[in-house]
Amino acid sequence: MSAGTYTPQPGAAPVGRMIAAQAAFETRMLLRNGEQLLLTVIIPSLLLVLFSTVDIIDTGNGKAVDFLAPGVLALAVMSTAFTGQAIATGFERRYGVLKRLGASPLPRWALMTAKTASVLVTEVLQVALLTVIALALGWSPQGGVLSVLLLLLLGTAAFSGLGLLMAGTLKAEATLAAANLVFLLLLVGGGVIVPLDRFPDAARAVLELLPISALSDGLRDVLQGGASTPWGAAGVLTVWAVAGLGAAARFFRWE
Numbered sequence: 001m002s003a004g005t006y007t008p009q010p011g012a013a014p015v016g017r018m019i020a021a022q023a024a025f026e027t028r029m030l031l032r033n034g035e036q037l038l039l040t041v042i043i044p045s046l047l048l049v050l051f052s053t054v055d056i057i058d059t060g061n062g063k064a065v066d067f068l069a070p071g072v073l074a075l076a077v078m079s080t081a082f083t084g085q086a087i088a089t090g091f092e093r094r095y096g097v098l099k100r101l102g103a104s105p106l107p108r109w110a111l112m113t114a115k116t117a118s119v120l121v122t123e124v125l126q127v128a129l130l131t132v133i134a135l136a137l138g139w140s141p142q143g144g145v146l147s148v149l150l151l152l153l154l155g156t157a158a159f160s161g162l163g164l165l166m167a168g169t170l171k172a173e174a175t176l177a178a179a180n181l182v183f184l185l186l187l188v189g190g191g192v193i194v195p196l197d198r199f200p201d202a203a204r205a206v207l208e209l210l211p212i213s214a215l216s217d218g219l220r221d222v223l224q225g226g227a228s229t230p231w232g233a234a235g236v237l238t239v240w241a242v243a244g245l246g247a248a249a250r251f252f253r254w255e
Helices: 013-033 033-055 066-092 097-102 107-135 145-169 172-189 201-207 211-221 231-251
Strands: none
Touching: 013 033, 013 066, 013 107, 033 066, 033 107, 066 097, 066 107, 066 145, 066 172, 066 211, 107 145, 145 172, 145 211, 145 231, 211 231
16 A cells, blocks of 8 residues: 555545536426426427417418427527526525625536536526427428527527526515516516517517527527528627626625
C-alpha cells in the first residue's frame, strides 16, 4: 500500500462534472413533478390530438395537423423553458434552495447552465413525443432540420430568460399565477392553434412581435412551407433572448 492512498483531497469537483450532476438532478426533479409533466407533455399532446382530429378551428388549406404541429412544438418549448422553469425556480428561491446552492462550490452561472441543460433535455423528449404523435396523425413536415434546431434554441433562450426574470423578481405565488396566466394568453393569442390572420390588423401587428408568435410562425414557415431559415422570426427571438437573459442576469434576486 503506497503512502497517501487514503489521504483526503478536499476541494470542489471540476465545474463540468458539477454542472452535469446538477443538470441530471434538475431533469429528474422536473420529470417526477406531476404538475410540471401535465404542463409540459400532456397538455401539448392533448391539444395536438384534439384540434387535429376535431374540426373546431379553421386552420386554412391543407391538413390541420400540418398547421398545428409547429405551433404545438413552440408551445412545448414555452411550457418548459418559461412556465415550468419560472414556477420551479420561483419556489426554489422562496424555500431558500437557491441561497444554499449559491453558498456551495457550484458557481451561480454554472447553476443557470445546469438549469438550461435540464430544459434542453426535457425539450428533446417533448419534441420526440410530439413528432411521433403528429406523424401518426398524418403530419408531412417539410424544410431543414438545422433551421428548426436554430429556432428551437433561440426560442429556448428567449423563454428561459423571461422565466428566470419572472422567478427572480416576483414572489413565488405571484410567479405561479403570472406564469400560468401568460401561458394561457399566449396559447390563445400567439398563433399556436389560432392563425394570427384571424385577429384584427392592429392586434396582429403587436402579436407578431411576441416570442411565441415568432417561434410558431417561424417553425410553420419551415415545416409547413418548406422555407429556408426565417431570419425575421429568428431576429425577433434573438432580441427577446438578449433582453430576457440580460435582464435576468441584472435583476435576479437569489433570496
